Amino acid sequence: MQLENARAAITGGVSGLGFAVAQHLVARGGKVALFDVNDDKGAQAVAALGEGNARYFRTDVTDEAGVSANLKAAKEFLGGLNAAINCAGILGAGRVLGKEAPMALSQFQTTVMVNLVGSFNVAKAAADLMQHNEPGADGERGVIVNTASVAAYEGQIGQAAYSASKGGVVGMTLPMARELARFGIRVMTVAPGIFWTPMVDGMPESVQQSLSASIPFPSRLGKPEEFADLVAYILGNTYLNGETIRLDGATRLAPK
Numbered sequence: 001m002q003l004e005n006a007r008a009a010i011t012g013g014v015s016g017l018g019f020a021v022a023q024h025l026v027a028r029g030g031k032v033a034l035f036d037v038n039d040d041k042g043a044q045a046v047a048a049l050g051e052g053n054a055r056y057f058r059t060d061v062t063d064e065a066g067v068s069a070n071l072k073a074a075k076e077f078l079g080g081l082n083a084a085i086n087c088a089g090i091l092g093a094g095r096v097l098g099k100e101a102p103m104a105l106s107q108f109q110t111t112v113m114v115n116l117v118g119s120f121n122v123a124k125a126a127a128d129l130m131q132h133n134e135p136g137a138d139g140e141r142g143v144i145v146n147t148a149s150v151a152a153y154e155g156q157i158g159q160a161a162y163s164a165s166k167g168g169v170v171g172m173t174l175p176m177a178r179e180l181a182r183f184g185i186r187v188m189t190v191a192p193g194i195f196w197t198p199m200v201d202g203m204p205e206s207v208q209q210s211l212s213a214s215i216p217f218p219s220r221l222g223k224p225e226e227f228a229d230l231v232a233y234i235l236g237n238t239y240l241n242g243e244t245i246r247l248d249g250a251t252r253l254a255p256k
Contacts (some may be wrong), residue, residue: 001082001136001143002208004029008083009074011061011122013208014041017147018087020224021231021242027051027140028232031072035059035088035122049096061088061118068125075129081233083177084126084134085170086119086146091199108161117166119146120172123187131183138238141184145231146173150248157256166191170244186241188234192247195222216250 006025011019013034022032026049032047034056041060042056055077057070062201075081092111094103130142148169155163169189175189194200194211198220212220230247234240 001140001238004113005230006030006235007078007080008034008077009033009071009078009081009122009126010083010085010087011035011059011118012086014038014045014056014148017195017224017227018085020228021085021087022049022054024225024232025238026050026177029136030252031078033057033078035061035070035074037128038237041144043225045072059084061086061122062113063189064125064177067121068128070130071122071125074094080133081126082142083160084144085132085141085231086122086144089115089147089165092165093158094161095158095162103161105240108164111141112165115162116168116172119169124177127183127185128130128178130185133184135184139184140238141216141237142186142188144176144180144185144187145234146187146189148189148244150191150193150246150251150253151246153246154253156253173241173244181241186238188240188242189244190227190230190234191244191248192227193205193215193222193246193251195224196222214254215248218249222247222249 008025010018010022010032013022014036032054036042043181044058046054057069065219096103135141146169149166151159151163152166152170167190173187173189
């Protein structure tokens with residue numbers, strides 16, 4: 001896919017990694033639909049990207065009917081839909097056996113619903129639309145890029161729910177890619193390490209420095225633009241399919 005031809009729906013698209021992807025694509029001639037639940041940031045993001053290049057759609061990724069309707073509306077705005085990038089997610093941090101009581105099942109369920117079920121919900125609804133696209137080079141009709149985490153592989157104490165949800169994203173990548181291959185739709189996942197995001201910005205400087213020091217090389221937090229660069233490369237390289245790529249500076253999370 002040529003980036004100037006990208007017509008992408010991006011969940012979590014008004015801030016952090018999702019907004020970085022939106023900026024990267026728009027700067028190269030693409031158009032984006034921003035799916036998120038923050039109306040104020042949505043308006044700011046559209047203003048920054050340009051109303052002709054981007055539109056905000058208030059979207060709960062766990063709402064099956066809402067996602068389907070918004071993707072159809074996004075396709076109409078974009079003049080097509082050939083990319084879906086799942087960046088929406090929540091931390092869901094908490095110990096299985098907390099100081100007061102065991103983790104509430106609802107907390108585990110919510111984390112899995114947003115991070116895993118939400119990613120699947122968007123992916124399958126996007127694929128349903130992409131399957132009808134005219135095939136491009138190599139018969140490609142669309143690309144789905146999910147976001148996992150290095151916590152899918154070495155989750156820390158307090159990340160049981162988060163790691164389970166992200167491990168599920170990794171696990172569904174290959175079978176989904178295999179199934180959608182006959183439609184010319186690729187499925188890839190990125191597993192980022194520790195990146196500069198609004199969540200990290202709110203941490204004390206000492207914690208930020210400690211996180212940076214834990215990364216072998218380069219010994220700093222990842223930049224959202226670096227995540228966007230990788231997503232853009234995935235969109236452009238048709239032979240990338242069915243794989244999860246770690247983007248983490250060789251970090252391996254410690255137990256806590």
